[in-house]
Amino acid sequence: MSNHELPRMPKSWRLESKPHKFCPGCGHGLVLKALGMAIDELGIQDRVVFGCDIGCSLLAWDFFNVDTIQTHHGRTTPVVTGVKRANPEAIVIAYMGDGGGYAIGSQHLVNAAARNELITAILVNNTNYGMTGGQMAPTTLPGQKTETTPYGRDVKEAGYPTQGPEMVAAIAREGAYVARGTIANLKQLTRFIKKALQNQMEGRGFSFVEVLSACPTNWRTNAKDTWEFVEKEMTKYFKVGEIKVPAAEGGETDE
Amino acid sequence: MADKPIEGEKKAFMTGNEVVAWAALAAGAEIMYGYPITPQNEIMHYWTRLAPKFNRKFLQTEDELSAGFTTIGGVLAGKRAFTATAGPGNTLMQEPMSMAEMMRLPTVVVIQQRGGPSTATVIYSQQEVTMTTYGGNGEGLRIVYSTSNHQELFDYTIKAFNTAWKYRFPTFILGDGYQAKMRESLTIYDPEVRGIEMVPTTPYVLRPGQIGVNREPNHLRNTYNTEEELYEVLQKHISAYNEVAPEIVEYQEFGTEDAEIVVVSHGVVFRSCKGAVQELREEGLRVGYFRPITLRPFPGEQLRKVAERARMLLIVESAYGQLAKLVKDAIFGCSVRIEGLFKPGVGITSEEVVTKVKELL
Ligand code: SF4
Numbered sequence: 001m002s003n004h005e006l007p008r009m010p011k012s013w014r015l016e017s018k019p020h021k022f023c024p025g026c027g028h029g030l031v032l033k034a035l036g037m038a039i040d041e042l043g044i045q046d047r048v049v050f051g052c053d054i055g056c057s058l059l060a061w062d063f064f065n066v067d068t069i070q071t072h073h074g075r076t077t078p079v080v081t082g083v084k085r086a087n088p089e090a091i092v093i094a095y096m097g098d099g100g101g102y103a104i105g106s107q108h109l110v111n112a113a114a115r116n117e118l119i120t121a122i123l124v125n126n127t128n129y130g131m132t133g134g135q136m137a138p139t140t141l142p143g144q145k146t147e148t149t150p151y152g153r154d155v156k157e158a159g160y161p162t163q164g165p166e167m168v169a170a171i172a173r174e175g176a177y178v179a180r181g182t183i184a185n186l187k188q189l190t191r192f193i194k195k196a197l198q199n200q201m202e203g204r205g206f207s208f209v210e211v212l213s214a215c216p217t218n219w220r221t222n223a224k225d226t227w228e229f230v231e232k233e234m235t236k237y238f239k240v241g242e243i244k245v246p247a248a249e250g251g252e253t254d255e
Numbered sequence: 256m257a258d259k260p261i262e263g264e265k266k267a268f269m270t271g272n273e274v275v276a277w278a279a280l281a282a283g284a285e286i287m288y289g290y291p292i293t294p295q296n297e298i299m300h301y302w303t304r305l306a307p308k309f310n311r312k313f314l315q316t317e318d319e320l321s322a323g324f325t326t327i328g329g330v331l332a333g334k335r336a337f338t339a340t341a342g343p344g345n346t347l348m349q350e351p352m353s354m355a356e357m358m359r360l361p362t363v364v365v366i367q368q369r370g371g372p373s374t375a376t377v378i379y380s381q382q383e384v385t386m387t388t389y390g391g392n393g394e395g396l397r398i399v400y401s402t403s404n405h406q407e408l409f410d411y412t413i414k415a416f417n418t419a420w421k422y423r424f425p426t427f428i429l430g431d432g433y434q435a436k437m438r439e440s441l442t443i444y445d446p447e448v449r450g451i452e453m454v455p456t457t458p459y460v461l462r463p464g465q466i467g468v469n470r471e472p473n474h475l476r477n478t479y480n481t482e483e484e485l486y487e488v489l490q491k492h493i494s495a496y497n498e499v500a501p502e503i504v505e506y507q508e509f510g511t512e513d514a515e516i517v518v519v520s521h522g523v524v525f526r527s528c529k530g531a532v533q534e535l536r537e538e539g540l541r542v543g544y545f546r547p548i549t550l551r552p553f554p555g556e557q558l559r560k561v562a563e564r565a566r567m568l569l570i571v572e573s574a575y576g577q578l579a580k581l582v583k584d585a586i587f588g589c590s591v592r593i594e595g596l597f598k599p600g601v602g603i604t605s606e607e608v609v610t611k612v613k614e615l616l
């Protein structure tokens with residue numbers, strides 16, 4: 001981990017809404033820090049429209065000093081798509097959880113990717129539905145206990161964790177940017193998010209970053225176990241790195 | 256590129272769906288988002304042919320949820336944005352429209368009612384009244400115009416954009432499969448030559464200026480933490496709605512001063528009822544009609560006055576009592592007798608109305 005090298009608070013953060021509303025140890029704050037850094041570095045605060053989904057993502061509704069629209073569960077992708085189509089000058093971000101992106105709103109994610117919409121989607125993967133109290137999500141690991149898989153996710157009944165970025169990369173055309181970052185490497189995550197935003201700004205195509213994140217509240221883990229789960233367990237199923245980069249860009253992996 | 260879609264005024268003979276596309280163009284609608292469903296498809300067909308000539312845009316979405324939510328995005332960007340749907344698509348449309356209701360967003364949605372429930376028929380009904388007026392998990396803070404002919408379809412589609420942007424409540428044009436597919440003559444026009452000024456639009460996001468220097472970021476939400484917080488917001492919305500409702504309400508009445516039976520109907524069924532009432536009057540029978548044009552807000556006070564004088568209201572609709580519910584709610588406590596001619600999902604002729612009235616007289 002190299003998180004200590006980052007400055008404390010991005011300029012695009014909204015001071016009045018800090019300390020933020022996420023649980024202590026939650027990964028959302030780190031993802032939003034990386035996003036804030038990327039917005040600062042690109043100097044785009046005045047052009048960003050930040051859409052946030054329902055679930056714990058909605059707690060980000062007043063997180064930034066940027067125009068923000070808190071939408072419905074799964075519907076952030078179409079809302080920001082609508083903004084972008086109506087105002088191509090906007091730099092739009094759809095911020096969502098794994099339930100919003102891979103379950104209830106999966107048709108929107110798939111079709112936005114297929115149309116190569118000029119939007120940037122950031123999806124927080126914490127292997128469960130956080131706000132509703134820790135139910136199984138599409139990303140729950142095999143054997144993982146949640147409120148709706150009290151004996152562990154049985155892959156025969158409930159399938160395997162959704163491979164989101166791999167799915168998006170398979171659908172998206174040339175020009176799309178697809179990556180999976182992690183809160184365990186914020187410098188890399190900031191780079192991925194920055195590239196995803198640049199990809200939109202340069203009009204190349206759809207951009208998607210999934211982030212391996214932590215939900216210590218519902219995982220019922222202490223700090224050590226939380227990081228172990230993010231760094232060791234989740235990476236068994238979710239490979240960190242860039243999955244699809246436009247031909248013009250050089251890719252990077254976690255190796 | 257042509258300057259204005261319609262110069263001055265023009266006689267036209269076209270289908271209702273084509274009328275809607277022309278009206279939206281004339282009203283300065285900038286973008287349509289849509290998903291195919293019968294009987295509204297030709298609105299998209301005409302729009303996609305005409306729009307590029309006037310620098311307007313179109314996005315075909317993956318479903319009606321997306322069509323509704325992208326329309327919301329277009330409105331938030333400050334554009335006159337609209338969509339059109341029907342039947343099961345209208346069911347899905349209620350989710351985005353509940354967000355528009357909570358956030359008082361000026362979305363415009365054209366509904367061409369088809370048979371229900373479920374997939375039912377692609378043809379016609381008046382069964383989407385309850386859903387369009389009170390759908391979603393809310394209080395029905397919307398504006399719904401029910402049109403009865405192509406001229407009205409044109410006039411009220413233009414008006415819908417102005418009503419939406421002036422009052423900032425989601426606005427609906429409630430048509431039906433007959434109006435969508437029928438050809439009829441009408442006059443299409445540039446709103447300006449009729450002295451209609453289009454209400455200017457303003458963006459909710461990316462307003463001019465620099466954050467922290469000369470503008471504040473806008474934080475828009477529909478989620479609240481406490482009962483009190485929500486209650487306060489809703490109280491404001493409800494009183495704003497009630498305050499403007501009298502300015503928005505529209506209706507037509509005829510012969511209600513001395514009528515024994517007043518026929519109440521809306522939309523295309525009103526045409527049959529109007530014809531029937533005229534015929535019965537010519538026979539010297541004391542019959543009148545009342546027709547709400549706005550189903551939300553409903554012309555309740557006006558109808559109550561009529562109901563207090565009449566012996567009986569005959570409610571006629573191509574649904575099983577959806578208009579009747581609005582009527583009964585509006586005139587609650589009034590002792591007038593209420594009868595119904597309900598034919599869910601089926602058209603109604605003036606002969607049927609004449610026969611029914613004669614039975615009741
Ligand atoms: S429930 Fe989980 S995801 Fe939600 S704020 Fe708490 S720790 Fe974060």
